[in-house]
Amino acid sequence: MARTAHAHAHARPAIGLVAGLAFAIAPTPPLADHEAQNRIVWQDPGEVARGEAYRGPWRMNASEFRYVDDASVAINDHGEVVVVWVDQVEQAILLQRYDRDGQAVLDEPTRIGGEPDTFSWLPRVAIEPPPDDEDAFTVHLLWQEILFTGGDHGGEILYARSRDGGRSFEDHQNLSNSRDGAGKGRITAHRWDNGSLDLLLAAEGQVVAAWTEYQGPLRVTYSSDNGESFAEPETINEGAYKPARAPSLAQAPSGRILLAWSEGDSPYADIRIATSDELGEGFSAPATAVETPGHADAPSLVVDDGGTVHLAFGAIPANDLEDYRQPYHRRLHITQADADTLEFGPANELDAGDWPGGFPTLARSADRLYLVWQRYQHPTDRPYGLAFTHATLDTLAFAPVEPVPGTVDRPYSGGLQGQLKRRMAVNAAGEIAIAQSRFVPGSHSDILFIRGQVQDR
Template sequence: MTKHSPYSTVFKTMVIGIVLTLVVSPQSYAQFTPGYVVSVTDGDDSYGNKSPRIAITDQGEVVVFWMRTGNEAFYLSRWDGQGFSSPSQIPFGGLNPNLWSGSLGPNFATGNGHMYVTFEVYGDAIYITHSGDNGLTWDDPVAAFVPPQGRRATIPTVAVDADGQPLVAYVNTNAQEGDAHYGLVRSSDFGASFSAEAWVNEIAAGEEVCECCNGDIAVSPNGDIYVAFRNNDANLRDIWVARSTDGGLSFSEAYDMDETDWVSGVCPSNGPHLLAEDGAVHAAFFSASSSWGSGVYFSSLDPLLGNVSSTLTLPPAQEESSQQNRPRIAGSGDTLGVVWQESYNGSLEIGMSFSTTGISGLGSDQGLLTELSGSQRYPDMLFHDGKFHVVYEDVSSGTVLYQAVHPGLVGMEEEQLSFSIFPNPVRDELNYQMMTQGPIELQIFDALSRSCGAYSGLTGSGTLNLNTLTPGFYHLRVHTENGETSVIRFIKE
């Protein structure tokens, strides 16, 4: 059912300009437009709002998972483009799961028609529950990992591979929460049983991890498994990424992603978030390094060469803000976004940095998604259908809030040619119109500069069929008979 709530209001006006006319040598800058704010439960706080997670099904359906404390419960709701469905409850079989804050667990993932929730019963086991019909029905929970006597397993996270099979990672400690390492188990029967534990951080410096920080799992398009975690090498708590090329059975590579060199004798209860794509693995994380300062940082790994980029500082959305923390990353190709929470005017707000030019554009365009009363915290985000989808806790309403964030380009001081395209964004058919004589050649490239189509001998006006393109940002390159070449960007929805 479609929800209409008092939160369905534009709280911050940011104008987006879509370039509809071809330009020569444009000077342009990225801008994002936060959509209206929606309460997932239409303002009803009886469902709780703890630690929301957002995911996309294989049918392109946006789903939100969250928890209720007190009378503990897990909930799921679906977005239909206008509002959210009534929440459905996910059973956990009479167990008593520990409900931590932020990314510490439980956690949720979906893929290839399957959904999974992983949670812990501290001192007992890491559990997982599975749905094989995109959340309509759920199996009884299964123990994914039972620690041996004298050990504890905590802070689970979950990811799903291309076949819909789950991977579960967690911190494995002794009874005093020392001697901590990161473990991972995987299933080949949709969560009915799990493999023996793989030691994720075995070749990272010091061979011990932060005992109370979450990790994150990302599955790359080629099937490689990446696990990010906060290491603990004699209190040096850098962010590392381990790589598995055998589906998570072993981890033969590990990379220090973090130049901030944060030394802390106190566990920060705060870990990284990953985005894995062909040719790049991106990490966003928090550090309170005395030399770099407390804030949100970003780095990338080239898995082919084994090179790690320099660590990038992401400024807060407002200069006067403090306590920037809890980053999450999403994107596709050159379109990247990072959200976080920061303290502004005495309350927590959700900030975001966004780029359509890859890593180089991050940190140059950031802003607050809202300026609601009270605090908003613990965001999560995905990128789908040409826009970012963000959820977060709202303390004042006691509900989960959702926003879509639309990236775009605004051109300045542009010299126009007599060529135009419409609509932009486009779904299936892109119309073009040329007011001058002479043939032109059109080429389409995706955000990674890969050719997606070429058209020659075009004159006048016509239509390009784009229904085979996946959603995202594209470049339309135009060559005129006079030798002029220029580019216009468009969004495929």
């Protein structure tokens, strides 16, 4: 009975959240003049997959879930895109590949199954630039598998690799081998987001995976042979009294690996960070990247070619902490640091107008930052639509916030298992790929794929 009770709690997506800042908030960053700022030209959204829209009561892996969900995306510098999502009926991850013109490459989506008869949730995908043979590039996939291996909470972190452009996958590897609900990012003992994991392709064939577990440990493992095998996981936050959640990985030009995360079980939590200059020698002791008087949440990291770290996260103003778990109260903040010193400046609150929310995905091209996040209209509402803005790296002046096409014409969008996901990818040339899940009660569920690019004026 204990397992059933905990599992049912886990089925309620924790819409947890971020909170007020304990450091001095810098003035809102300037918005670029709308006429002077390069605009984004969006292509019409395309439907990747469609399913029913039924979600029965939580009965662990016997639950009757009939919908598609959990979209994630990657793009390489050739403009090729991979979209992955979950089919809850099949309890499996599916993958489709698109060429630069937006045409599907695979006749049928590739099915990536984990363990039989268990749910696969909230994947991350990373792809390498293709060599001369367009089908020979490698696709790396990481996801949360709802396996119960002795603890009250189900969750393992599985990895699989394709070496033929996503047409087929090798057998998966269990990276976590945990009894403690791997992939859960706890906000409170009864609320959390699933999908608390991240995947990074680093230099020289290194693949890095990070995840958190229900009780709070933050684990990292890596492969030095392009995903063939992985090292024993390292615990980054040993002895921490707050549970870690929402890890985000990035690499600096020097080769340094950066790992940021947020904390749960308290309205007073900071963004934490650790680094590794040599993966085989482990990570540094955790440090506070951004100190807040409230609960900062769901960081997203990128590092530009000059070695500047850009960190986006949600935070609740210090005077609005009545329910730090509700993402409606979040406001997006951005701060920067040098990758060597990691001395972050004051965080700027983004002027999002009518588009408050959280769970940001930050990405960059050679000369620009791109930011997308999930919008919330009311404290009790589910998420509705994706908000988007961008800024040049030389000015960090953000364009007016706009909705992502196709994500606001239905009453609900976003994942049902949790909002921790990578919704957007951008390549060096500034080609944007966005994937979004939608669930329309009484109608259908679907996966959308939207492409865009900066259009010079």
